[in-house]
Amino acid sequence: MSERIDIEDYIAKCALGDRDAFGQLYSATSAKLFGVCLRVLGNRAEAEDALQDVFVKIWRDADRYQVNGLSPMTWLITVARNLSIDKLRARKTTPGASLDEAEDLPSAAPGPETLAIAASDRVQIVTCMAELEPDRSDAVRRAYLEGETYQELADRYGVPLNTVRTWLRRSLIKLKECLSR
Amino acid sequence: MTDDNDTYEESVLAAEYALGLLTPGEAIAFEDVISVDPGMRDHYAAWAKDFATLTDDFDPVAPPPALEARITKTLFGVPEKQSIWSRFGVFAPVLGGLAAAAIVLVVLGQSNFLRGSGPIYVAEIAAEDSSLVIKANFDPKSSTLQMTRMEGDLAEGRSQELWLIAGENAPVSLGIWPQGQVQAVVVVPADLMELMPGGVLAVTDEPLGGAPAGDPMGSVLAAGPVTLL
Numbered sequence: 001m002s003e004r005i006d007i008e009d010y011i012a013k014c015a016l017g018d019r020d021a022f023g024q025l026y027s028a029t030s031a032k033l034f035g036v037c038l039r040v041l042g043n044r045a046e047a048e049d050a051l052q053d054v055f056v057k058i059w060r061d062a063d064r065y066q067v068n069g070l071s072p073m074t075w076l077i078t079v080a081r082n083l084s085i086d087k088l089r090a091r092k093t094t095p096g097a098s099l100d101e102a103e104d105l106p107s108a109a110p111g112p113e114t115l116a117i118a119a120s121d122r123v124q125i126v127t128c129m130a131e132l133e134p135d136r137s138d139a140v141r142r143a144y145l146e147g148e149t150y151q152e153l154a155d156r157y158g159v160p161l162n163t164v165r166t167w168l169r170r171s172l173i174k175l176k177e178c179l180s181r
Numbered sequence: 182m183t184d185d186n187d188t189y190e191e192s193v194l195a196a197e198y199a200l201g202l203l204t205p206g207e208a209i210a211f212e213d214v215i216s217v218d219p220g221m222r223d224h225y226a227a228w229a230k231d232f233a234t235l236t237d238d239f240d241p242v243a244p245p246p247a248l249e250a251r252i253t254k255t256l257f258g259v260p261e262k263q264s265i266w267s268r269f270g271v272f273a274p275v276l277g278g279l280a281a282a283a284i285v286l287v288v289l290g291q292s293n294f295l296r297g298s299g300p301i302y303v304a305e306i307a308a309e310d311s312s313l314v315i316k317a318n319f320d321p322k323s324s325t326l327q328m329t330r331m332e333g334d335l336a337e338g339r340s341q342e343l344w345l346i347a348g349e350n351a352p353v354s355l356g357i358w359p360q361g362q363v364q365a366v367v368v369v370p371a372d373l374m375e376l377m378p379g380g381v382l383a384v385t386d387e388p389l390g391g392a393p394a395g396d397p398m399g400s401v402l403a404a405g406p407v408t409l410l
Contacts, residue, residue, distance in 0.1 A: 019257060026249055031241035039239045048248055055252045069219075069226040077233040078199075085201055125231040143200040144232050150202055172196040173189045179231055 007072040014062035022059055029073075030055070033080040040084035040145060046091070050084045057083065085147035128178035136171040139164070195224035199232055301410040304382045306343075308333070308403040315384065319369070319377055319407060326355070326377075327366045333402075335360060342387045343367070344397055347376035352383065357391045380407050 007028060013021030033054055037047040057079055065075055129137040135157065142148040142156075153168070154161040197203050198211045215222040302319040306328075313333030319326045328343075335341055335358065344352040353376075356367050369377060383404035385397045392398050 019253075022256075023249075023253075026252070030249070031243045032239075034244040035239045035242045036236050038242055039236070048244065051244055051248060052252050052255065056255060059256055069222045070229055074226075074230045074233045077236055078229050081233070081236070082201070125234050140200070141235065143202055144235055147201055168202070169193050169197070172193045176189060176192050176196070179227075 007076070011058070011062050011065050011072055011075075014059055015065065022055075025058070026055060029076055032073075033076060036077055036080040037084045040081060040147075041088060046087055047084070050080070050087050053083045054080045081144070088147050124179060125175070128175050131178055132171050132174060136167065139168055140171060140175070143168075191221055192224045192228070195221060196228045199225060199228040302378055302407050303410045304405045304407045306382045306384055306403045306405040313384065313403040315403065317382060317405075317407075318410075321374060321377070324369045324371070324374060325366055326369055328364065330358075330363050330365075336386065338389055340387050340389050340391050341384050341402065342391045342397065342399075344383045344385065345369075345373060345376060345380050346383060347373075347380040350376070352397050354391065354395065354397075355382075357387075358384070377407055378409065381405065382407060 007025065010021045010025035010028065014025060030051065034047060034051050037050040037054070038044065041047045041050060054076075058076065061079075065072075068075060070078065129140065132140070139148075139153050139157070142153065148156070150161050150165050150168070154164040157164060194203075194211065195215075198208060201208075203211060211221075215225055300321065302321070304317040304319070306315040306317060307313065311332060314331040315328050315333075316331055317326055317328045340360075341358040343355040343358065345355050346352045353373060355369070355373075356365075359365055381404055383397075384402045385392070386399040386402050387397070388399075
């Protein structure tokens with residue numbers, strides 16, 4: 001993986017229309033971003049479409065990157081996650097489409113590898129998530145990685161929408177307190 | 182309500198936005214806020230970073246090689262296979278209009294080349310893997326470009342076409358490599374003379390007789406910049 005400074009430099013050059021820099025950015029980050037698309041969508045063909053959308057957006061929005069306050073990899077991962085979630089949600093609302101189309105939708109539950117790297121301060125959020133009640137951290141994870149809405153979470157946990165909203169907001173405050181420590 | 186509570190309220194709203202939990206109307210309103218409120222933007226940036234780390238343990242997966250070409254084509258309309266042009270900061274526009282008549286290169290018998298005084302330019306037109314290497318000398322005094330094939334053959338039933346690419350200009354054909362010859366020379370047209378120094382010479386694989394539309398269509402086999410000897 002290229003250093004942050006390189007990624008930032010490639011994005012800045014993309015903003016100026018430098019296609020070579022775009023190629024370098026693609027080489028440096030496409031595998032990571034494809035991994036994200038694939039994990040969210042659980043389906044290769046859709047993940048490829050999503051990755052195409054991601055890089056088209058990166059190229060077109062590169063000139064606005066400087067003002068969004070995100071670090072370069074955070075921005076790229078956020079774009080990949082958001083566009084993948086858009087596709088996932090579109091799939092859910094397409095008449096006749098079903099979640100069965102997902103070949104092997106990965107579970108949102110943290111695997112052993114997540115717990116193993118929780119020691120690193122880069123993954124402080126994993127530690128803080130672990131301080132939440134399991135179903136609350138599961139809900140946060142489902143919202144981020146599976147794009148579940150308040151309504152879907154309410155259905156999943158069998159509670160009213162307002163209730164799920166209240167407890168998720170409380171969980172986010174707890175998470176924030178932990179992350180700010 | 183204390184400042185702390187306000188801060189947490191704002192932070193939670195930013196988290197809900199980052200998670201995609203807001204309604205479309207709420208999300209648009211939030212975007213309006215972060216465009217003018219640096220504090221709110223910081224809240225959002227902090228959550229975006231923290232949530233993005235949830236992907237830390239996702240293994241990178243190399244996308245299929247064809248995908249990059251598809252993306253490049255979507256954005257630029259140029260197939261990735263021509264990316265060798267871009268090594269020199271040049272992109273071959275796939276549009277007509279610059280149909281230079283293909284000149285068949287004159288076979289060089291004996292050369293009095295390099296006898297003149299004045300600057301001489303050279304180029305090594307080479308494939309990345311050196312499977313095709315052509316050495317070229319350009320003498321502005323006589324307007325002649327003399328070339329010797331050092332490596333690589335002509336494919337049966339195909340032509341190799343030589344192009345000059347100068348800056349942002351579309352590639353201009355300098356001619357077709359003569360079949361069965363190791364050496365060739367071309368007289369550079371007067372209007373291209375000043376484009377030669379600093380230009381890039383490239384050889385593409387084309388149908389017999391050269392690119393039909395006057396623009397390079399085949400893959401780039403070799404390329405190299407024209408530099409002062």
